[in-house]
Each structure stands twice: as C-alpha cells, then as structure tokens.
Amino acid sequence: MNLNLTIKKIDTDVEIVLIKKKKIKENKEVLKNLNFKGNDEECVLLPGLKKLYVGCENSDHDSIRIAVATAVKKLNTTQFKSAYIKVKSNLNAYIDGFELGNYTFTKYKSKQDEIIEKNIYMEVEKIDTNIQKEFEESVSICNSVNMVRDFVNTPPEDFYPAIMANHAVNIAKENNLECKILDEDYLIENNMGSMLAVGRASRHRSKLIHLTYKPSGKVKATAKIVLIGKGLTYDSGGLSLKPADFMVSMKSDKSGGCAVLGIMNTISSLNLPIEVHGIVGAVENMIGGDAYKPDDVLTARNGKTIEVKNTDAEGRLVLADCLCYAQDEIDNIDYMLDFATLTGACVVGVGQYTSGIMGNNHSLMSKIVKSASKSGELATTLPFNRYLKKTLKSEIADISNIASTRYGGAITAGMFLDNFVKDKNKDKWVHIDIAGPAFVESAWGYNPHGASGAGVRLAIEFMKNI
Ligand code: BES
Ligand code: ZN
Ligand code: ZN
Numbered sequence: 506m507n508l509n510l511t512i513k514k515i516d517t518d519v520e521i522v523l524i525k526k527k528k529i530k531e532n533k534e535v536l537k538n539l540n541f542k543g544n545d546e547e548c549v550l551l552p553g554l555k556k557l558y559v560g561c562e563n564s565d566h567d568s569i570r571i572a573v574a575t576a577v578k579k580l581n582t583t584q585f586k587s588a589y590i591k592v593k594s595n596l597n598a599y600i601d602g603f604e605l606g607n608y609t610f611t612k613y614k615s616k617q618d619e620i621i622e623k624n625i626y627m628e629v630e631k632i633d634t635n636i637q638k639e640f641e642e643s644v645s646i647c648n649s650v651n652m653v654r655d656f657v658n659t660p661p662e663d664f665y666p667a668i669m670a671n672h673a674v675n676i677a678k679e680n681n682l683e684c685k686i687l688d689e690d691y692l693i694e695n696n697m698g699s700m701l702a703v704g705r706a707s708r709h710r711s712k713l714i715h716l717t718y719k720p721s722g723k724v725k726a727t728a729k730i731v732l733i734g735k736g737l738t739y740d741s742g743g744l745s746l747k748p749a750d751f752m753v754s755m756k757s758d759k760s761g762g763c764a765v766l767g768i769m770n771t772i773s774s775l776n777l778p779i780e781v782h783g784i785v786g787a788v789e790n791m792i793g794g795d796a797y798k799p800d801d802v803l804t805a806r807n808g809k810t811i812e813v814k815n816t817d818a819e820g821r822l823v824l825a826d827c828l829c830y831a832q833d834e835i836d837n838i839d840y841m842l843d844f845a846t847l848t849g850a851c852v853v854g855v856g857q858y859t860s861g862i863m864g865n866n867h868s869l870m871s872k873i874v875k876s877a878s879k880s881g882e883l884a885t886t887l888p889f890n891r892y893l894k895k896t897l898k899s900e901i902a903d904i905s906n907i908a909s910t911r912y913g914g915a916i917t918a919g920m921f922l923d924n925f926v927k928d929k930n931k932d933k934w935v936h937i938d939i940a941g942p943a944f945v946e947s948a949w950g951y952n953p954h955g956a957s958g959a960g961v962r963l964a965i966e967f968m969k970n971i
Contacts, residue, residue: 506577506607506623508600510640515626517587519550521576523561523569532556545571548579557588566598567950570881573599574606574951580623581607587624596636597643599627601881604647605958606951610658645774646965650958653760653767657944657956661739661756665709666787669736669762673714673785676766680773683717692826699805700786700826703819706743706796707789713830714762714785716769726780728839728971731831732769732964735820735845736762736787743790743816744798751849757956758820760943761844762787764960771961777968784831786823790816802902805829807925812902820847821921822906828925828934840869840971841934843922844960850914851887851938858949859883860959861938863919865931873935873967880962883942887916894920915940937963 522531526543529536532551536558541549545568547560557579561572573590580588592599603625611617629636656664656672670686677684689710692701697713704711714736720726737758741747747755762785769783797803801813803822806829811822824843831841851861860877862870862884870886877884893913897920899905904924908917919936926934942959945952 506603506625508603508644509624509626510632510636511626511628512630512632514628515589517589517624517626518585519555519557519580519588521557521559521573521588521590523572524558525564526560526562546575548575550579550583566595567881569595569598570602570605571950573602577603577606584621585623586621587626589626589628591628596627596629596639598881600640600643601647602951604644605650608651608654608953610655610955613660642775645771646962649767649771650961652770653763653958653961654956656763656766657757657760659756661789664756664759665738665789666704666712666736667709669738669759669785669787670712670714673716673766676770677716680718680770681721682769682773683719685715687713687715695806695830696804697806697826697830699803699811699822700788702797702801702803702813703743703790703822704788706791706793709738709789712787713827714783714787715834716783718769718772718781720776720778720780724778727778729780729782729835729837730968730971731782731784731835731838731841732765733824733827733831733841733843734762734765734783734785735759735824735843735847736785737820737823738787738789740790740817740819741792743819744792744796745816746792747817754944754946757944758846759787760846760939760956760959764844764939764958764964767958767961768964771965772968775965775969779968779971781968782831782835784827786827788823790819805925806833809904809924810902812899812905814905815907818906818918820845821918824922825925828922832927832930838930838933841926841930842873842937842964843934844937844939844964846940846943847938848915848918848940850918852941854887854915855885855941857941857946859885859941860963861885861887861915862935863887863889863916863938864935865889865923866933866935869932869935873937873963876967876970877963880966882959882963884937884963887919889916889920889923893917897921
C-alpha cells in the first residue's frame, strides 16, 4: 500500500467516506436500505457509485483510526488499485488507520494470497513542510510498530536472544546508533546473577542489548532517556511450569524488548534533541537439569539477594539486572521507562486493552497516561502502597521474587522492580506493564490477532513532548 498526499480530488477506483453515526448526509436512502447506521467497524461498498462508506462513531482520533482500518480491510478483499479519501484534520490518525489496519502476518502460511498493491490518495488542505513532516513521521512510526508486530509474532524457534541481538545490530546500522551486544561472560563478570539464572536452562545464550541515539551535528541533547525492555523470547514458566493453555502465546513475552527496538528504529527520523538509550534483556525461560529453581537465592548486580519462590516471575529478575546496568552505565538520567509483559494480574486488573503505569512520580505517570491516549494507546495508573510492599519480604534473602498475597500482583511486581532503582532515580523511573495490549487474542480496533506493537507510539509521543 502506498500512501500519497494530494491537494485536490483524484479520480480513483473508489472513494472512502467516513460517516458519523446519525449524520448520514449522502445516499441516505441506499444506506438506510442497507441498514447502515455509522457504527464503528460498519462498512458498505457501493461499487456502482465508487463509494466505500465506513462508520465512524465519534470524531476522536481513535474512531478515525478504526474507521480507516475497517476501510482498508474491505479494500483488501477487492481488486481495486486505488482509493481516495478527504482528510479534514488529524492526518496522523488516518495514517495510523491505513498503515496499522493493513498489517497482516502471513510469513508462515505455505500459500500466500495475491496482494494487489494499492495507491491511496489523501486529500489535505495544503501540503507545507509541517504537513509533510507529520506525514513522514507518522509513516515512520507505523513502520516501526509493524516491525515490532513482526518480531513479536515470530515463533520462538526463529526468534531467540541471538536473533534479537542481530535485529538490534541491523537497526543500529540503519539508523546510525551506537550498539553494544553483551553476552553471558559480561553478565558473569558484572555479577548479574538475577538475569543470568533465568536463561540458564535454555540452549540459547542470553544477550544484553544496548543501543544509543545521540542527536547529530551541533544539536545538544536537552534530556537523557533510558528505555528498558523485557525480552523473554519464550516464557515456559521454568520449573514453576505454566499450564498448557497459559503457555500458548508466550512468544509474546519479548514484547517490551521488541517495543524498545521499535522505538530506537524510529527515534533518529524524528530529529529530537534528546539522548535515548534502549536496553533489552533478551533471555529464554526454560526447564532442564540446569534450570534455576524455586528456593534458589540469586544476587543481582546491585548486591541485593532475591529468594526465588516462583520461576515464572522471571521478567522482574531480568529487569532487575537491566535496571542496575542502566543506572551504573549511564549517568544523569532524566527519565527511565521500562516496558514489560510482566504480569497476568495487570490484565485481570485493567483489562486486555490497557497498560498499567506504575512508579513513584505521579505527575510523570500521568504524563505517560496522556501520551498514551494521544498516541492511540490505552494506559492507566496503578498506585504503590506500603502494605503491598511488605508482602515481598523474604525470610532468608533481601526480597522474594513473588508476593505473599495473591492480590495486587501487577503492583507488587512493580514494587519489586523499585528495589533496583537507585534513590536518585526514584522519581525518574516509570514501569509500564503491557501484558494486556501487547498480544491480541481476538482482534480489536485496528489490531488483528497477534502482536499489537504496544508501547511504541506511547513512548514516542512522550519523548516528543519532553
Ligand atoms: N510473562 C508472564 C506474564 C504474562 C501473563 C504476560 C499473561 C502476558 C500474558 C510473567 O512472566 C508471569 O508469568 N507472571 C506470573 C507472575 C506470578 C508467578 C507471580 C503471572 O502473572 O502469573
Ligand atoms: Zn513468567
Ligand atoms: Zn514472563
């Protein structure tokens, strides 16, 4: 699909028209006869009139994204080669709808459907440098979201830590980023016993990925941002093995790490005056004779000891060492965000569409929630409290890797991570649990089944507003 901007109407195979609920202005009779009401995800194709009508419940950005994605899916069932749409405002929402709605993951189908390349013409009032910039930025962000979807959807046998590291190397090359790939020898030398333990039973060696973007030329960075991602290329649960039904889709446990790679893939195209570090702990959590065990006590890079009570609470063990690494290696951090499919409890608590935002700095957390909403993602805050904090106590080590209560699991996981954030960085850190939206079981909005690319748009929107 090729997106094009135009300032005049173009004669194409079909015109896409978004219709607000109860505001049907054209072809009223025909649409009425077809029972078209203008609800979300409703669409009617009238080939004779060369019109594709799609419902758009409200005028907010997300209604536009959903309506345009509905149109794209319909177009893809046709032989049409071109389509036209008039854009009144919110150009980026239209682009999201086209680019994200058009995504499919068919690499593993033995027979590929024939794809008819489509030219889409979006009419805007004028094409100046601002519009051109908005257009290019939105397309670039969507490409990164779709790249993340491809990564996450790839089966674990074809996407293990070394592969993730190779992708990071390629992203760095293409975008002129600094790139460090650290292996298990580095983890051993630097006492990262928490991350090391999780990957021990896997036949794939763990990798610590560190990409850095610095603004080019004379531009001085006004802020330093660190993004950290949970990159569990597979989470079987380890010896605390997941039940069969819960293991399916755990290839998506690398979503946080993949989101970080996606953000780093776009950052240089945005020309922002900020320094951005992307750190990913790429690890596979498996079973075997060498597996780490419930009852083990691990020592993280900051010297804290952790009693393992459940090997399925592995993401926090990987992130603990990644947080320590980031704070040891990078000074004067202004913001430190981590992205992780950390807990099923977060999905239970806030639903599968929404990310949970946690931390110590409430004003920063609400900025993240606003960035999420502006970018088309859903997020809400989950507050820490002193009582839940106590449930992480261990009788024999500094802390236990799971809480003693079965309630509030998203928050206790966030509070576990807080133990690995230095005092000077407490207010700079935000934990983003993307366990719900990262992987779509049943299609919603403009997300097909599979990975959604959650976190990428949220983070970019946040960074644009620093
Ligand atoms: N990767 C899972 C969390 C998860 C669950 C992500 C469902 C996406 C969908 C994580 O490693 C995990 O297994 N967490 C446990 C923690 C528990 C053992 C305290 C969970 O949520 O059940
Ligand atoms: Zn787990
Ligand atoms: Zn996990």
